[in-house]
Amino acid sequence: QVQLVDSGGGLVQAGGSLRLSCAASGRTFSSFTMGWFRQAPGKEREFLAAIAWSTLRTYYADTLKGRFVIARDNGKNGVYLQMNSLKPEDTAVYYCAARYGSDPVVAATEQYDYWGQGTQVTVSS
Numbered sequence: 001q002v003q004l005v006d007s008g009g010g011l012v013q014a015g016g017s018l019r020l021s022c023a024a025s026g027r028t029f030s031s032f033t034m035g036w037f038r039q040a041p042g043k044e045r046e047f048l049a050a051i052a053w054s055t056l057r058t059y060y061a062d063t064l065k066g067r068f069v070i071a072r073d074n075g076k077n078g079v080y081l082q083m084n085s086l087k088p089e090d091t092a093v094y095y096c097a098a099r100y101g102s103d104p105v106v107a108a109t110e111q112y113d114y115w116g117q118g119t120q121v122t123v124s125s
Contacts, residue, residue, distance in 0.1 A: 002027055003026050006116035014125050020083065023077065033052050033053065033102060034051055035096070038121075094118065097112035100113060
């Protein structure tokens with residue numbers, strides 16, 4: 001059974017950085033794509049970034065403007081999201097997700113099959 005465990009959230013000042021981690025277990029993920037989403041209060045879940053597990057090909061939401069980086073974390077059998085130049089509007093619950101398929105250019109939440117429990121990120125002004 002696939003399990004995704006998100007961690008690394010917290011409180012940070014505007015302009016700071018955080019690294020979120022997603023530990024994946026339950027199967028071999030070589031044919032999977034891993035993604036990060038976020039959901040702010042009263043808003044829909046929003047796609048941020050995705051990475052194909054085997055090819056390491058990445059895809060980002062245009063709105064991030066290069067502030068976030070997704071990468072595989074081989075040591076933890078998962079992925080991480082490095083977030084830089086954080087803004088108060090980045091405050092949200094952040095979720096790791098996984099889908100079967102090697103094309104990372106998929107942003108729709110309904111295309112992802114597995115989800116982590118979420119980790120809260122709060123950016124103070």
